[in-house]
Amino acid sequence: MAKQISMAVIRRLPKYHRYLKDLLEREIYRISSKELSEIIGFTASQIRQDLNNFGGFGQQGYGYNVEELYSEISKILGLHNTYNTIIVGAGNLGQAIANYSGFQKSGFEIKALFEANPRFIGLKIRDLEILDVEVMEEYIKENNIKIAVICTPKESAQDIANKLVKAGISGIWNFAPVDLQLDGNVVVENVHLTESLFTLSYLLNEKEEATR
Structure with missing residues (x-):
């Protein structure tokens, strides 16, 4: 059975998507959950919990690959479809x-x-x-x-x-x-x-x- 994701998490995904797009436009390709929390307004813990619902994308000591995370959230949101x-x-x-x-x-x-x-x-x-x-x-x-x-x-x-x-x-x-x-x-x-x-x-x- 597919994991049930809360609507609260789902409604936060478009915000992640928007901020990650902005980071890519600014040529920022790597970011920690702490740094992301400072610009997006969610706590670092909340960000990690949200993304862990979909398998998690960060690496210990590295943070998140912005391009990869943006691509994965686009897929989760179904934006690869027409x-x-x-x-x-x-x-x-x-x-x-x-x-x-x-x-x-x-x-x-x-x-x-x-x-x-x-x-x-x-x-x-x-x-x-x-x-x-x-x-x-x-x-x-x-x-x-x-x-x-x-x-x-x-x-x-x-x-x-x-x-x-x-x-x-x-x-x-x-x-x-x-x-x-x-x-x-x-x-x-x-x-x-x-x-x-x-x-x-x-x-x-x-x-x-x-x-x-």
Whole structure:
């Protein structure tokens, strides 16, 4: 049986990946867990524990080979794969995601956008045509689409998600402010922007209260 990795560890992996990429760009190829802890914000012990979940990559007295560790974490995150991706909802957020070139560099190939509003259909974002949501299910099946990004209003998000699942989508990145109710065969990552903003508001309020 495969080892169960906690979500807390999994959610730290992208941060390791980001900092290791930065180190490589600065031509730093060797680093100790103590040095890594100073730049990433986790304790050296936490770093060693996290990486030991995947076999561990450091050497006593040497530390970590940055290039090797970056490559291995990329594989653990599945970034060696290519994922055909669509965006549902071509409003401001959907367009912003389509315009971000970093996704394609990481293997997330955005193939098309879908929209219910007739005034958007037929327009292009970069070289991506905005298609009618009515043809979405057929498009998914014909183009081996694995991931869908939902950028619709909350009122339509669940219905869209149901159609995505029916069409065979494997993963959903949900930006709609609603928790989707789906079966366990589909992986869902919810990104509630207002919740993150409200957390910031709380922390600012606490800071102001402490200084009064």
